[in-house]
Amino acid sequence: MDDLVLKRLGSLMKLREDIEVLSGSGRWTPSSDWLETDSHVILVMDLPGIAPESLEIQEEDEILTVAGKREDLEIPGVVFHQERPGQEFVREFQMPRDTTPGTAQARLRNGVLIISFEKSSKVINAE
Template identity: 35%
Template sequence: MLARREGVNSLFKPFEELHREIDRLFDEAFRGLGTGNKRTEGFLPEVDIYETDDSIVIEMDVPGIKKNDLKIKLEDGILTISGEKKYEKKEKSKSYHLIERGFGSFSRSFRVPDTIDHTKIKANYDNGVLKIELPKKEEAKKEAVEIKID
């Protein structure tokens, strides 16, 4: 069985190396969009950022992380979300062929526009999704204005 397991692992090794290289290239290419994303032990939560008429919303997938293990901080116009996904001890009686679920500490940072009302930022955590609402200042909300044609 050992030889077979080594064969399976060797089949996936080129793909794992390719995956790491693609991640590295994307990190370099998009470095200016965020202000810094730090990963250790292979865990970096995925994020969706979208805008509504009233706010900018950040949704981050953080399954398996307890609410108390997350920290959100706004300082000098930079919103930083950090946390830790605890390592699950793998049972020695199991013969793992592939382990993709990451763990460890992470930190994601995003520049917050001046149009955001910093005093009204709200965060909610439900079913492994962290949702942060960044409300816009009243003067920054878009209003449609009808323009008459002469």
């Protein structure tokens, strides 16, 4: 195939992905907030219908990746109106503050993911 055909095919695939997202059948972007205390940075993310075992949380360098999949409810019937977003999601975040690696603690409570990271503290030498 020539480059023009590949480019057009790529454009069509992107358009299809955009339509799936808008129609609720593709990936979705859960809402999230960052909070800060004296000692921690905290990510709060709305994940209704997500089971803890379906979550993947990875911290690498200064990038946090949260991914998951909402299982199909398997309710018989034909969908004639759909507003709920798609079943899969992937979010990548640049860490907003320096944190201590390996200190993240995550919990899922009432459909809300809460991940807490210890802030890195700077050592001040006093003489």
